Amino acid sequence: xxxxxxxxxxxxxxxxxxxxxxxxxxxxxxxxxxxxxxxxxxxxxxxxxxxxxxxxxxxxxxxxxxxxxxxxxxxxxxxxxxxxxxxxxxxxxxxxxxxxxxxxxxxxxxxxxxxxxxxxxxxxxxxxxxxxxxxxxxxxxxxxxxxxxxxxxxxxxxxxxxxxxxxxxxxxxxxxxxxxxxxxxxxxxxxx
Amino acid sequence: xxxxxxxxxxxxxxxxxxxxxxxxxxxxxxxxxxxxxxxxxxxxxxxxxxxxxxxxxxxxxxxxxxxxxxxxxxxxxxxxxxxxxxxxxxxxxxxxxxxxxxxxxxxxxxxxxxxxxxxxxxxxxxxxxxxxxxxxxxxxxxxxxxxxxxxxxxxxxxxxxxxxxxxxxxxxxxxxxxxxxxxxxxxxxxxxxxxxxxxxxxxxxxxxxxxxxxxxxxxxxxxxxxxxxxxxxxxxxxxxxxxxxxxxxxxxxxxxxxxxxxxxxxxxxxxxxxxxxxxxxxxxxxxxxxxxxxxxxxxxxxxxxxxxxxxxxxxxxxxxxxxxxxxxxxxxxxxxxxxxxxxxxxxxxxxxxxxxxxxxxxxxxxxxxxxxxxxxxxxxxxxxxxxxxxxxxxxxxxx
Numbered sequence: 066x067x068x069x070x071x072x073x074x075x076x077x078x079x080x081x082x083x084x085x086x087x088x089x090x091x092x093x094x095x096x097x098x099x100x101x102x103x104x105x106x107x108x109x110x111x112x113x114x115x116x117x118x119x120x121x122x123x124x125x126x127x128x129x130x131x132x133x134x135x136x137x138x139x140x141x142x143x144x145x146x147x148x149x150x151x152x153x154x155x156x157x158x159x160x161x162x163x164x165x166x167x168x169x170x171x172x173x174x175x176x177x178x179x180x181x182x183x184x185x186x187x188x189x190x191x192x193x194x195x196x197x198x199x200x201x202x203x204x205x206x207x208x209x210x211x212x213x214x215x216x217x218x219x220x221x222x223x224x225x226x227x228x229x230x231x232x233x234x235x236x237x238x239x240x241x242x243x244x245x246x247x248x249x250x251x252x253x254x255x256x257x
Numbered sequence: 258x259x260x261x262x263x264x265x266x267x268x269x270x271x272x273x274x275x276x277x278x279x280x281x282x283x284x285x286x287x288x289x290x291x292x293x294x295x296x297x298x299x300x301x302x303x304x305x306x307x308x309x310x311x312x313x314x315x316x317x318x319x320x321x322x323x324x325x326x327x328x329x330x331x332x333x334x335x336x337x338x339x340x341x342x343x344x345x346x347x348x349x350x351x352x353x354x355x356x357x358x359x360x361x362x363x364x365x366x367x368x369x370x371x372x373x374x375x376x377x378x379x380x381x382x383x384x385x386x387x388x389x390x391x392x393x394x395x396x397x398x399x400x401x402x403x404x405x406x407x408x409x410x411x412x413x414x415x416x417x418x419x420x421x422x423x424x425x426x427x428x429x430x431x432x433x434x435x436x437x438x439x440x441x442x443x444x445x446x447x448x449x450x451x452x453x454x455x456x457x458x459x460x461x462x463x464x465x466x467x468x469x470x471x472x473x474x475x476x477x478x479x480x481x482x483x484x485x486x487x488x489x490x491x492x493x494x495x496x497x498x499x500x501x502x503x504x505x506x507x508x509x510x511x512x513x514x515x516x517x518x519x520x521x522x523x524x525x526x527x528x529x530x531x532x533x534x535x536x537x538x539x540x541x542x543x544x545x546x547x548x549x550x551x552x553x554x555x556x557x558x559x560x561x562x563x564x565x566x567x568x569x570x571x572x573x574x575x576x577x578x579x580x581x582x583x584x585x586x587x588x589x590x591x592x593x594x595x596x597x598x599x600x601x602x603x604x605x606x607x608x609x610x611x612x613x614x615x616x617x618x619x620x621x622x623x624x625x626x627x628x629x630x631x632x633x634x635x636x637x638x639x640x641x642x643x644x645x646x647x648x649x650x651x652x653x654x655x656x
Contacts, residue, residue, distance in 0.1 A: 099424075118301055118304060118305075119296055119297060119298075119301050120297075120298065120301075121297035121298055121421050121423065121424070122298070122421065123298040123300035123301060124298040124299050124300050124390070124391050124419050124421055125298075125418075125419045125420065125421060127300055127329070127419075128391075128392055128418070128419035129419075131329060131392065152308075153308055156304055156305075156308040156310070157308070157310075161300070161301075161304060
């Protein structure tokens with residue numbers, strides 16, 4: 066079976082590719098370039114096309130699938146009504162899949178399940194990364210705000226932190242919000 | 258939250274009303290919490306709507322009928338209680354080709370330009386290629402209507418290809434297409450880059466052609482009637498705000514933000530104010546009613562609009578005419594819901610829910626359920642009107 070993975074994010078495509086590599090009897094092709102996409106798909110002659118849900122080329126590709134005589138077997142969007150749960154899970158994970166006409170559902174299902182798993186794993190990785198980045202940025206803001214308070218009001222470091230914390234509690238806001246307000250105030254005063 | 262609504266959209270100027278309803282607090286005033294979901298292809302907007310990621314969507318009108326009739330995927334009934342706007346698209350040619358069919362600095366006359374184009378098509382060694390944004394888009398139907406009315410057979414004399422709006426200018430530049438039919442700001446982007454010249458506005462093909470609509474899954478519409486009515490009132494307010502020249506600068510700035518169109522506010526403001534720069538280095542041309550988002554109850558979902566779209570689907574998909582399908586298509590547009598949202602407000606409501614499309618040769622007062630209704634001239638460029646009472650006959654006369 067020939068599987069084409071179309072994704073403008075090369076790293077996500079790699080994660081999915083890796084996940085599908087364990088399937089037997091599958092040739093996997095990764096396409097990350099938007100230019101020449103349709104021609105490339107024509108060369109690959111895939112049985113299944115996996116595409117990230119938000120891919121900007123989807124309308125172009127769907128039209129190609131609808132009219133192309135280059136492909137011997139027409140490709141349709143995989144929305145097997147008997148398997149709506151699978152379709153729904155794949156849309157939720159951010160995968161859209163197109164399958165050649167006549168390919169049996171039991172052959173599609175494991176591929177789709179794997180793709181969904183890998184997509185979910187990838188987006189978890191991204192969330193973790195974003196969170197870690199966010200935490201780091203928060204830490205930096207608090208440090209900068211502490212330094213401002215230490216310089217402008219002669220606080221020690223623990224005093225500066227205590228001041229931020231007290232203000233946050235009084236206003237029912239997060240410490241990082243107060244810290245950012247302090248930084249903004251200093252920028253407005255032309256101090257930084 | 259029961260009063261939360263997620264709305265999908267594509268980055269186009271005619272996604273303005275939901276965006277402005279959120280940004281100016283009109284939705285909030287109606288007790289709604291809107292969340293907008295931006296995508297880059299209609300396929301994704303539709304998937305999100307069908308699988309419940311969104312409650313409603315900004316959508317090309319023919320796609321709601323195609324989805325309801327199960328064209329290309331299992332049928333799912335959609336409902337349209339509100340039209341987000343009329344027209345607002347243009348046909349942009351490669352500059353060298355444009356200069357052969359139209360004078361500089363003017364929009365062409367559709368019949369004259371069409372005749373010149375037909376001559377070029379006839380002697381061209383290769384087929385000219387037209388880019389449209391989707392098979393089931395008003396762009397496709399307007400462009401084909403104009404070509405066919407000019408003696409050019411769209412499926413044999415020229416070629417059609419699909420290009421996503423943000424990539425239309427690229428496609429012109431790369432020579433992948435000779436012309437595009439797309440919404441703003443994407444024609445103007447092509448002009449700015451010197452790779453396109455605007456030749457016609459689709460409003461010249463059909464003066465009051467239905468364009469984007471607010472689409473919901475029919476069961477969702479039934480489940481969320483009160484929220485949908487509140488949304489309609491918020492969108493009407495957004496429409497009134499959108500057409501007021503006082504607000505053009507501010508609204509262009511809002512629409513240009515990265516979360517929305519991620520575009521150039523100058524180009525967006527031109528579209529909002531019905532002004533077009535037809536070619537690089539030219540003067541701005543004022544084309545009144547280029548976009549039409551509010552006046553004359555522009556947002557009213559006329560059943561006859563849905564029926565006209567069905568006639569074009571039959572025409573270009575090569576379908577047999579089916580009275581059952583025609584009835585299903587007609588029911589997609591829901592004037593009853595629009596009326597129920599606005600009854601008792603100051604907004605005019607037409608007396609009828611269907612009209613003979615393209616039949617008004619002059620300004621005409623029509624009966625109203627509420628307020629006063631005057632409709633301006635509204636014709637197709639070939640002067641042929643569409644009478645929904647003779648839907649089968651209209652289809653039969655189409656070539």
